Amino acid sequence: MNQGTRDELLGRLAEAVGSVTVAHPTRVAVDGPPAAGKTTLADELAVVLREQGRDVIRATIDDFLFPRAQRYPRGEYSAEGCYHDTHDYDALNRVLLDPLGTGGDRRFRHAVYDRTADAVLSPPVMSAPADAVLVFDGVFLMRPELIDRWDLRIFVSTALEKTVDRAVIRERRMSSRADVERRWRERYIPSQQFYFATVRPTHLANIVVHNDEPQLPIWDTQPH
Numbered sequence: 001m002n003q004g005t006r007d008e009l010l011g012r013l014a015e016a017v018g019s020v021t022v023a024h025p026t027r028v029a030v031d032g033p034p035a036a037g038k039t040t041l042a043d044e045l046a047v048v049l050r051e052q053g054r055d056v057i058r059a060t061i062d063d064f065l066f067p068r069a070q071r072y073p074r075g076e077y078s079a080e081g082c083y084h085d086t087h088d089y090d091a092l093n094r095v096l097l098d099p100l101g102t103g104g105d106r107r108f109r110h111a112v113y114d115r116t117a118d119a120v121l122s123p124p125v126m127s128a129p130a131d132a133v134l135v136f137d138g139v140f141l142m143r144p145e146l147i148d149r150w151d152l153r154i155f156v157s158t159a160l161e162k163t164v165d166r167a168v169i170r171e172r173r174m175s176s177r178a179d180v181e182r183r184w185r186e187r188y189i190p191s192q193q194f195y196f197a198t199v200r201p202t203h204l205a206n207i208v209v210h211n212d213e214p215q216l217p218i219w220d221t222q223p224h
Contacts, residue, residue, distance in 0.1 A: 003218045006044075009209065012219060013041075013154065014048045016207060017133055020151050025057070025100040025132040027149060031141035031201055032156030033192045034184070035163040035170060037211045041156055042137035054133050057100075057126075061138025063111035064092045068118045077182060079190035087138075088112060089145040097149040100134055139192075142201040155205035158212055160189050 030042040074081035095109040106128045164184045210218040
């Protein structure tokens with residue numbers, strides 16, 4: 001276990017990215033529960049890598065959702081639905097992870113869905129240099145459909161109860177406290193508990209970041 005400043009953590013993560021030796025873009029997963037701090041950490045890591053001269057592709061699982069009409073066959077608060085019906089993993093592999101991987105042509109799309117408009121997206125195909133880095137954040141990134149696609153796996157760990165409080169603050173302009181708490185307690189937290197029990201993502205991660213105190217993180221590097 002290591003504890004340090006935020007900058008020390010980011011330096012360690014950038015070092016881990018730099019140590020990956022592959023002949024294609026380095027695909028980095030930043031996994032963790034909702035409101036654990038994945039997006040913030042991924043954004044900060046992308047800045048550090050760009051400052052080091054790396055070409056960074058920044059993408060998120062939120063841009064690979066199924067359209068809303070398909071996402072809730074089991075109900076809006078279903079934990080099973082959260083895990084099984086929310087994300088289009090086939091599209092994610094097809095348009096982003098596989099093109100950037102072994103044998104891929106490095107021609108990719110960073111999104112297939114616009115969450116704000118609830119609309120299918122087809123952004124222009126872009127071409128990545130071989131030494132690019134994909135920094136991808138989202139939930140459930142270590143699940144069997146995706147686990148083999150990552151060249152570096154980071155898991156952002158936070159006490160699940162703490163994520164409820166963070167979510168209430170984060171979403172206070174859009175949702176009532178009661179609605180946020182219901183979604184977290186009925187849908188998001190049980191789906192994470194299922195994920196932990198069946199996939200054991202912290203055992204699959206190369207680096208686990210304990211993010212209960214974001215300015216004084218603790219991190220654990222695991223050999224694989």
